[in-house]
Every structure is written in C-alpha cells, then in structure tokens.
Amino acid sequence: MTTASLDVQPNTTTWTKLADGVEINQEALSPQAQSILTDEAVALVAKVHRRFEHERQTLLAARRTRQDAYDNGAVPGFLPQDEHPEAHTDWQVDPLPDDILQRRVEITGPVNDPKMVINMLSRTDDGHRADAAMLDFEDAMKPTWPNVMQGVHNVKEAAEGTLSFTKTDADGNALKEYAIDPDDMPLLMVRVRGLHLYESNLLVNNIPVSGGLLDLVLTAYHTAQTLIDQGKTPKYYIPKVEHYKEARWWNAVLSFIERELGIDEGTIKTTLLIETLEAAFQMEEILYEMRTHAAGLNGGRWDKIFSDIKVLKAHDDRVMADRNSIGMNRPWMANYVKQLIRVCHTHGAFGMGGMAPQTPGRTEEMRQQQIEKVVADKEFEASIGHDGCWVSHPYFIGPAMQPFNEKLEAKGTTHQLDVIPDLPEQPDLLPKSTSPKTLDGVRVNVRVAIGYMQGWGNDYGCVAWDNRMEDLATFEISRAQVWQWLHHGITLDDGTEVTPELVTRIFDEEIAVIESEVEDAMEGASDDAVEATKASFRTARACAEQIFLEDDFRAFLTCSSERYGDAAHREALLEEDSCV
Numbered sequence: 001m002t003t004a005s006l007d008v009q010p011n012t013t014t015w016t017k018l019a020d021g022v023e024i025n026q027e028a029l030s031p032q033a034q035s036i037l038t039d040e041a042v043a044l045v046a047k048v049h050r051r052f053e054h055e056r057q058t059l060l061a062a063r064r065t066r067q068d069a070y071d072n073g074a075v076p077g078f079l080p081q082d083e084h085p086e087a088h089t090d091w092q093v094d095p096l097p098d099d100i101l102q103r104r105v106e107i108t109g110p111v112n113d114p115k116m117v118i119n120m121l122s123r124t125d126d127g128h129r130a131d132a133a134m135l136d137f138e139d140a141m142k143p144t145w146p147n148v149m150q151g152v153h154n155v156k157e158a159a160e161g162t163l164s165f166t167k168t169d170a171d172g173n174a175l176k177e178y179a180i181d182p183d184d185m186p187l188l189m190v191r192v193r194g195l196h197l198y199e200s201n202l203l204v205n206n207i208p209v210s211g212g213l214l215d216l217v218l219t220a221y222h223t224a225q226t227l228i229d230q231g232k233t234p235k236y237y238i239p240k241v242e243h244y245k246e247a248r249w250w251n252a253v254l255s256f257i258e259r260e261l262g263i264d265e266g267t268i269k270t271t272l273l274i275e276t277l278e279a280a281f282q283m284e285e286i287l288y289e290m291r292t293h294a295a296g297l298n299g300g301r302w303d304k305i306f307s308d309i310k311v312l313k314a315h316d317d318r319v320m321a322d323r324n325s326i327g328m329n330r331p332w333m334a335n336y337v338k339q340l341i342r343v344c345h346t347h348g349a350f351g352m353g354g355m356a357p358q359t360p361g362r363t364e365e366m367r368q369q370q371i372e373k374v375v376a377d378k379e380f381e382a383s384i385g386h387d388g389c390w391v392s393h394p395y396f397i398g399p400a401m402q403p404f405n406e407k408l409e410a411k412g413t414t415h416q417l418d419v420i421p422d423l424p425e426q427p428d429l430l431p432k433s434t435s436p437k438t439l440d441g442v443r444v445n446v447r448v449a450i451g452y453m454q455g456w457g458n459d460y461g462c463v464a465w466d467n468r469m470e471d472l473a474t475f476e477i478s479r480a481q482v483w484q485w486l487h488h489g490i491t492l493d494d495g496t497e498v499t500p501e502l503v504t505r506i507f508d509e510e511i512a513v514i515e516s517e518v519e520d521a522m523e524g525a526s527d528d529a530v531e532a533t534k535a536s537f538r539t540a541r542a543c544a545e546q547i548f549l550e551d552d553f554r555a556f557l558t559c560s561s562e563r564y565g566d567a568a569h570r571e572a573l574l575e576e577d578s579c580v
C-alpha cells in the first residue's frame with residue numbers, strides 16, 4: 001500500500017517459477033528471500049497451502065455470513081452448550097513444558113527491526129529483564145515483503161543466537177554493537193499474521209498464499225529443530241481468531257507442520273489472542289480445540305475494542321464512547337478478561353494480560369506519570385489473576401513486573417493458575433453505548449491516524465505518538481470509531497454533529513498543529529529536511545482522511561485488493577474477498 005493512494009495499482013508483476021505450481025513475484029526474489037525460500041521450505045509452504053487453503057476460505061466465508069447477520073440486527077453470544085459439549089466437560093490442556101511456566105512480563109515489538117529484536121531479547125532496564133519476547137509479524141509490523149523476509153531472517157538468527165546489529169551515525173561510523181546471548185535470554189515467541197491476510201508475492205496454484213501460514217511455516221521450518229536441540233520449546237502467538245472452528249484449523253495446521261518437520265505432535269506451544277467480540281464468547285471452545293498446542297490465551301484488549309465497534313457497527317444502540325475512555329474498568333471489558341482467566345485456569349492454561357500502551361515520554365515528570373499508569377494497569381491485572389502481561393517498551397518491564405512479583409512471591413509460584421475469578425456462568429460481554437462522546441475524541445482519532453499513517457509511509461507498523469504506542473490495532477479503533485460516529489450521524493456531548501465536513505475540519509486543524517510541532521522538534525535542521533518531514537505528514541493526512549471517509553467499512557486496514565498480486569488473481573479473489 002502506498003500512503004499517497006489506496007487505489008489498485010496497474011498490474012506489472014512478472015512471476016518466476018519456484019517449484020511446480022509455485023510462483024514468486026520476480027521483484028520479491030531478493031538474495032535474502034532466496035536464502036529463506038530453500039527448495040524444502042517452498043515445498044512445505046506449498047504443501048500446507050494445498051492442504052489448508054480451501055478450509056481457510058470456508059472459514060473466511062463463514063466470517064462474512066456471521067457479520068451479515070450482525071449487520072442485520074443479531075448480536076454475538078455464548079454458543080448453545082450442545083453445539084460443543086466436549087468443551088464444557090472436565091479437561092486440561094496438554095502439560096506445559098518447563099520453559100513456559102513463568103511469563104510475568106512479555107515485551108513485544110516488530111520482528112523486522114533487528115535492533116528492536118535484540119533489545120527485546122537482551123535489555124535489562126534497572127536490572128529487570130522480560131520473561132518473554134514476542135517478535136511480531138502482526139499488529140506491530142507493516143506486512144511488506146521485505147519486512148516479512150527480514151522478520152523470518154531475524155527469528156532464525158535469534159533462535160541460533162547469532163543475530164547482531166551495528167548502530168551507525170549518519171556517516172556510517174559504528175556507534176554501538178548489539179548482540180544476544182542464546183544461553184541467557186527471554187523466551188522467544190513469534191506472532192504470525194492472522195487468517196485473513198494474503199501474501200500477494202507468492203502464489204501456489206495461482207492463489208496468493210496465506211500470510212499467517214507463510215510466517216508460521218517459514219519460521220517453524222528454520223527454527224523449530226534449532227530450538228528443540230537447545231532444550232527450548234518453539235512458541236507462537238496466534239492473533240484475531242473469531243470462532244472455535246478457526247482454532248481447530250490452526251491446531252490442525254500445527255499438527256501437520258510438526259509431522260512434516262518430524263517433531264512430536266504438541267511440541268509447538270501457542271498462545272491465542274482473544275481479541276474479537278465473537279471469540280470472547282467462545283474461549284472455552286477455542287482453548288479446547290487448541291488443547292494439544294495451547295499454552296494460554298491473551299486478552300488483546302486493543303483489537304477487542306476495534307472488534308466491538310466493527311462487529312456491532314450497524315447497531316445504533318451500541319455506539320462506542322471516546323476511544324481513550326474505554327479501559328479495562330468498563331464492565332464488559334473487565335468481564336471479558338476475567339472470563340479469559342477463568343477459562344484458562346480451569347483448564348490448566350495461562351491467562352495473559354494485555355498491552356500497556358505507554359511510551360516513556362521526554363521529561364522526568366512525564367516518565368513518572370507513565371510509570372504510574374502502567375503500574376495501575378498491571379496491579380489490576382495481577383489482582384484479578386492474570387499470569388503475566390505485555391509491555392511495549394523496555395522502560396516499563398520493571399514497573400509492570402512488580403505487581404506480579406508481589407502476588408507470586410506471596411504464593412511461592414511463577415503463575416496464578418490457582419485463581420478462578422468469581423463470575424456469573426455467562427457474564428455480560430456485550431459492549432454498551434456510553435459517554436463521553438466528544439470533539440476531543442474525534443481529535444484524538446484524527447491525530448492517531450495522521451501519526452500512524454506517517455509511520456506506515458516510512459515502513460513502520462507501530463510508532464511512538466503523543467506518549468503512546470500506536471499500532472495497527474489502535475489505529476483500527478480510531479478508524480472504526482470515526483466510521484461508526486459518521487454512519488450513525490451522532491451528536492457529540494456538546495451538541496456538535498459528526499459529519500464528513502467536521503472530520504475534514506479537524507484534519508485541517510490537526511495537520512496545522514502537527515506541522516508546527518515538526519518545526520519545533522526539528523529546530524536547527526535544514527529547511528529542506530523540515531519541509532520533507534512536513535510533506536510526509538501531509539501525505540499521511542491525505543491517506544488517513546481518505547480511509548476515515550470511506551463509505552464501505554473494510555474489515556481490516558490491511559485488506560486492500562492491491563495486495564492480491566496481479567489482476568487475474570485479484571479478480572478471482574475479490575469474489576471471495578474477506579474484506580467486504
């Protein structure tokens with residue numbers, strides 16, 4: 001995707017044959033890609049695609065059917081007990097290996113950035129090191145082909161313990177060397193892309209492969225045995241599951257890959273993100289389906305808020321309040337994470353908490369305030385029984401760990417599997433329409449969109465912006481919220497009507513503010529450099545505004561038909577587009 005335009009680009013792709021029925025975009029065949037796409041790796045990708053693509057399409061079609069029902073007035077709910085009776089019996093996930101029993105703080109970051117990956121695997125801020133590092137192909141990464149290939153490369157070298165990086169100045173002089181110690185680093189985890197994404201640069205039988213399958217197959221192919229030889233468990237995160245049948249599909253994919261790699265079934269352990277409204281109602285069924293490979297579930301609160309808005313987008317009695325007012329204290333959010341902990345602990349799995357989005361900030365005062373916010377969030381998570389949580393910046397590892405340490409030291413354990421939150425059997429998980437709905441709320445969404453799209457234009461999938469980490473999930477909330485407010489023509493608390501003209505006016509005002517912020521921040525830089533940065537924000541604004549004012553609600557920002565390779569493939573796939 002370019003930031004200048006979302007239009008479909010003309011087809012100029014030349015395809016190169018990699019194996020029977022497997023073609024790659026010639027431009028994608030970089031030396032790095034060649035080193036990753038060995039004959040064996042390509043054969044495995046093709047085999048997995050041929051075995052599982054049809055079912056993936058069926059699952060995506062089922063998503064569209066369910067969304068049609070929600071758009072026509074239905075709401076998600078708990079499944080009837082007789083739909084999946086086994087899930088409600090007495091069962092446990094397969095025993096968890098020793099190296100996944102302590103997960104107090106997991107740090108996350110884009111997998112394609114080698115310095116960030118090394119920092120995730122080595123930083124000990126104030127003597128605190130994260131228990132796990134989640135290398136992300138998903139919310140934190142813009143899924144371009146070079147980023148995906150660099151990501152696989154980084155995971156491979158991280159598993160082998162050889163990943164290194166030299167930070168240089170503008171003239172190329174070395175400033176700092178970065179390296180990892182494979183014998184002394186946090187648990188390595190990889191989050192693959194979700195079910196809905198295609199990887200348009202690689203075709204099997206003329207169909208682009210699934211992005212998530214590609215990430216999973218290539219990283220497992222290049223690292224599973226290496227990790228096992230070191231006595232470590234290959235560990236994954238799987239995002240954006242919407243239904244237990246999708247969990248069944250991922251579980252089957254994992255078993256298939258294990259068989260093909262000659263490793264025991266159940267060796268790979270995964271944590272599933274529960275970050276969609278539908279999945280929140282099906283956690284028990286989802287965990288049951290994954291029980292061979294499940295290490296736990298994680299409350300992906302940011303995508304959950306996005307999904308709450310998206311799934312109920314047609315319901316005028318459920319229009320969401322200002323995005324920054326939706327916290328874990330909202331009853332349906334608190335119920336969702338307590339239900340997650342209850343389901344996990346009842347069945348012997350970890351119930352992981354969500355992401356504290358704070359970044360440190362520039363002044364000491366700001367840093368202190370940010371620490372207080374992180375600690376308050378993590379105290380809540382530890383108090384309700386989570387086994388650990390996420391942070392987005394190493395600065396917060398120690399503060400986030402403290403509340404978990406206090407709980408765990410008192411118990412003399414590394415987790416809280418003994419805690420079963422007290423909840424009604426079927427807690428209320430449906431989001432409510434509440435206040436506040438403010439002009440400031442519109443402004444926040446607009447600023448987030450400009451900041452995020454500016455990063456996106458520079459190839460970043462997450463950015464530090466207004467003292468917060470903004471990534472794909474948090475951008476999606478802003479996009480969905482403005483769409484929802486516009487399409488329900490809501491009147492804000494101060495009487496202002498939300499119209500396209502209002503949104504454009506706020507874009508005008510905020511880009512002016514941002515341009516002056518750029519001038520302040522770049523004081524002393526050349527006029528050309530300042531102007532280039534301002535221009536990149538103006539481009540981002542144009543793109544963000546176009547997305548915000550789209551009439552049709554695309555299911556995900558990253559679902560754009562231009563990602564589907566050449567015109568013929570696009571046409572075939574648009575019929576089946578998961579993103580209508």
Ligand SMILES: CC(=O)SCCNC(=O)CCNC(=O)[C@H](O)C(C)(C)COP(=O)(O)OP(=O)(O)OC[C@H]1O[C@@H](n2cnc3c(N)ncnc32)[C@H](O)[C@@H]1OP(=O)(O)O
Pocket residue numbers: 107108109110115116117119120123136139140302303355359360391392393394462463464468469470471473474
């Ligand atoms: C909704 C969800 O799915 S949440 C999960 C997905 N999102 C994420 O993973 C976002 C993770 N966070 C980040 O990517 C980053 O923190 C950002 C982009 C927000 C900010 O990064 P930066 O602009 O580099 O922050 P900053 O300048 O404060 O970094 C200072 C140092 O900390 C390091 N750092 C910052 N964030 C991280 C991180 N998450 N992991 C490891 N190191 C990090 C930087 O590499 C830098 O290191 P250096 O001193 O060796 O150069």
Ligand SMILES: O=CC(=O)O
Pocket residue numbers: 139239273275299300301302303304354355473
């Ligand atoms: O992936 C995590 C989220 O909060 O979204």
Ligand SMILES: [Mg+2]
Pocket residue numbers: 139239273275300302303473
């Ligand atoms: Mg997410």
